[in-house]
Every structure is written in C-alpha cells, then in structure tokens.
Amino acid sequence: MHHISEPNILYFGTPVVLISTVNEDGSYNLAPISSAFWLGWRCIIGIATTSKTAQNLQRTGQCVLNLPSVNEVQAVNRLALKTGMNPVPVAKQGRGYYYEPDKFGVSGFTPVPSQKVSAPRAMECPVQMEAHVAEIHPIGQDNELQRGRIITLELKIVQVYLEESIIMKDDPNRVDPDRWRPLIMSFQQFYGLGEQVHTSDLASIPEHQYKSPDMDIARNVGRVTEGSNDKNHIPRVIARHEAIST
Numbered sequence: 001m002h003h004i005s006e007p008n009i010l011y012f013g014t015p016v017v018l019i020s021t022v023n024e025d026g027s028y029n030l031a032p033i034s035s036a037f038w039l040g041w042r043c044i045i046g047i048a049t050t051s052k053t054a055q056n057l058q059r060t061g062q063c064v065l066n067l068p069s070v071n072e073v074q075a076v077n078r079l080a081l082k083t084g085m086n087p088v089p090v091a092k093q094g095r096g097y098y099y100e101p102d103k104f105g106v107s108g109f110t111p112v113p114s115q116k117v118s119a120p121r122a123m124e125c126p127v128q129m130e131a132h133v134a135e136i137h138p139i140g141q142d143n144e145l146q147r148g149r150i151i152t153l154e155l156k157i158v159q160v161y162l163e164e165s166i167i168m169k170d171d172p173n174r175v176d177p178d179r180w181r182p183l184i185m186s187f188q189q190f191y192g193l194g195e196q197v198h199t200s201d202l203a204s205i206p207e208h209q210y211k212s213p214d215m216d217i218a219r220n221v222g223r224v225t226e227g228s229n230d231k232n233h234i235p236r237v238i239a240r241h242e243a244i245s246t
C-alpha cells in the first residue's frame with residue numbers, strides 16, 4: 001500500500017561530486033554536491049547561488065568534477081557544513097555551517113594541477129573531469145520564495161582522468177562498473193552501490209555508439225585562463241537570475 005506523503009527532501013540517491021574551483025585570490029575551493037547527472041560529455045549540476053562554488057563557476061567558467069569512491073567517504077564528510085563564503089550566508093548560519101578557507105587542507109584531499117583548467121584535481125578521487133561552463137539556468141523562477149536561490153549549470157567536459165584500478169582490463173577508455181564504487185548520497189546519508197542485481201538488455205548497445213561529438217572538440221581544447229579573450233568560454237546565462245544577498 002502506498003501513502004500520500006510530503007517528504008521535505010527528495011534526495012533518492014545520486015553520486016557525490018566534489019567540485020574544485022578557483023577563488024578570486026587564486027586559492028582553491030572544494031565543495032561536495034550530489035545534484036548531478038551526465039548526458040554525453042556534459043554534466044548538469046544544481047547548486048545554491050549563495051555557495052562559493054556557484055560564484056566561482058560564474059566568474060571563471062571552469063572547474064574540475066572529482067568523483068570520490070566509497071573509500072574517500074571520511075574526507076568527503078569533513079567537507080560537510082563548511083563554506084568558502086565569508087561571511088557565511090544567513091541561511092547556512094542557521095544550519096551550523098562555518099567559513100573554511102582551506103577545504104583541501106581540512107579534508108585531506110590533495111590538489112594536483114589540471115591541464116585544461118586552472119582549478120586543481122583532487123588527487124585521491126578515482127575520477128576527475130576538467131570542465132567548462134556552457135550554460136546557466138535558474139531554477140524555481142515561478143515561485144518568489146525560491147527565485148534566485150538555485151541554478152543549474154551545464155558543464156562541458158574537456159578532459160577525463162580515470163584511476164587505473166577502475167579501468168577495464170582490455171580497454172583504457174571504459175570504466176569497469178564492477179570495480180567503480182561511487183559514493184552515493186541518499187537522504188543526506190552516505191552509501192555505496194551493491195553488486196549487480198540483473199543482466200541488462202540496454203548493455204547490448206556497444207559503448208562506442210554513445211560517442212559524443214564533444215569528445216573530438218575536447219581533444220583540441222587548450223588551457224583557458226581567467227580573463228582571457230576567449231569568448232566561447234564565457235558561460236551563457238539562459239535566463240536572468242538575481243543572486244540573493246547573503
């Protein structure tokens with residue numbers, strides 16, 4: 001029997017993504033999110049406009065999407081309730097957040113240089129994806145209480161790094177799903193994936209048939225620094241949104 005219900009959160013389980021970005025002073029920020037999914041070589045994320053990450057993404061147009069495995073859960077948890085925003089936005093103050101300027105340091109993740117973006121990769125994460133912001137969409141514009149609070153960003157992947165332990169033995173361009181153990185957030189709690197539960201008819205489609213046209217373009221993308229004149233790199237804001245003040 002089903003019950004009509006009003007859950008306050010609808011986080012039914014998505015992978016944790018650690019987004020590294022560059023602050024105005026050149027220091028690094030690292031923040032966990034879990035509102036993320038992938039379409040081809042694009043990633044769609046949902047993030048609060050009051051976060052330092054959202055501000056850095058809008059200013060620099062670049063980031064790294066680092067995917068922790070279940071093995072990195074303690075370091076990920078050390079990032080919870082911290083923000084790179086100073087002062088801490090009022091809504092976050094009420095939830096127990098505090099300002100932390102060195103999130104790599106406190107979490108224990110090690111920043112290592114990227115090739116195509118200025119933001120660093122988090123070395124311990126088995127998957128790291130350098131990305132450019134393609135477009136920004138506001139969410140909840142039809143409700144004045146939500147307007148300006150959340151945006152989705154379409155991120156274009158420009159380079160992917162895979163740790164060798166999760167790569168298919170016979171193909172360096174495939175992740176072995178039996179060995180990739182993503183960290184999942186479900187209703188604010190951390191989980192891993194269980195074993196495969198059934199054979200998959202969808203998997204009869206060879207992975208090469210999913211090849212995205214973005215992959216050829218990504219191969220030729222060079223490093224773009226903030227403030228350069230590359231107009232293609234400036235994110236396109238699809239609809240106007242007003243960032244709410246802290």
Ligand SMILES: Cc1cc2nc3c(=O)[nH]c(=O)nc-3n(C[C@H](O)[C@H](O)[C@H](O)COP(=O)(O)O)c2cc1C
Binds near residue numbers: 029035046054083097
């Ligand atoms: C596991 C986990 C998942 C989270 N998912 C999201 C999310 O999808 N979107 C979001 O805006 N914040 C999410 N948060 C909260 C952000 O991490 C939080 O707003 C943080 O202060 C952002 O850091 P920043 O202000 O330095 O960018 C999540 C936090 C944790 C611990």
